[in-house]
Amino acid sequence: MMLQGLWQNLDYVASVVLFCIGLYTVITKSNLIKKFMGLNIMETSVFAFIVALGVVDGGDAPIMGAGAEPPFINPLPQALILTGIVVAVSTTALALSLIIRIWKQTGTIEADELREIE
């Protein structure tokens, strides 16, 4: 029963797998840039999941005009995720500049070494 549900929702399962890969990276890597890459992978998995929620079988892109026929894909998740991606880019830029600052101040971006400096 559960396996059947998972098989039907393979797209959602893919985003769970991606989420776990990101979480693994965040936990195990000590390099701050790698940690942040993991966080970005987790973000991407959530985006992929929400966009996948709006998919309709056989649906077209939600663009009206000549020759557009229903069914259409749900435009709402796409619009929300478009803005979400831009905010993700902003936070990434801010985090990277903080990492640059840490490196300038301490000369390292390895989390273990930073803990010893403290």
Place this chain on the structure above:
Amino acid sequence: MIRRALVVALLIAVAVPLLLAMSQLPPHGSPDTPPNTHVSPYYLEHGAEEGGAENIVTAVILNYRGFDTEGEVTVIFTSMAAVLAVLMLAKPDRAPRVAPTPELPVSVVVRFIVRVLAPFIAMFAIYVILNGHVTPGGGFQGGTILGALVIALSLVLSREDADALLPRKPEHLLQAAAPIAFFLVGMAGLLYWGEYLYFPRDEAQRWIGVLMLTIIEIGIGVGGACVLIRIFRAMRTE
């Protein structure tokens, strides 16, 4: 070893409940799931006339949820301000000084290709920005292409030529183009129709709505591109 076991245990503890939830969700792609049955059919049916944009995603972003997007362009602008604050106010570093890397000569092939493609990339970016309401695209996407173009050019050009692409003087104003465009269009709505960020809905005034959408798209495109370029430059000088 214990560490590794703990990591695996944590991952399983995260993955199993998520997978259980995923297996309970309605089948992927079915048209009658909750996300597809509430407000989206209305948008799909009326978005083209009411929103002034044949691309419903644009209609949702700029018209139905314009407040969201206005807040969000402010987030972009604020993040740029924060990046600059973090990087520029840095004290003289205590870090072991690394010898400044000499500027590597750029490969002739790369320089030639970027220079040849630049006008076409610029044209594509402008097309994407201006046609955001009828075709896939819009301000965010076009602005990213424009910013990437300038970043690619600054990688192959000399420092002076790259800085000349976007001089300091207009840059300061253009960075805020997206919030400013939103504010102007919103105030126009407030003054004429008595409602902030109002878009006219009748058929006769449709062109006004399209014009307002285009102004916002241009603002988002130019502003987004300038913010990307500024962040890139701030990080390059490090």
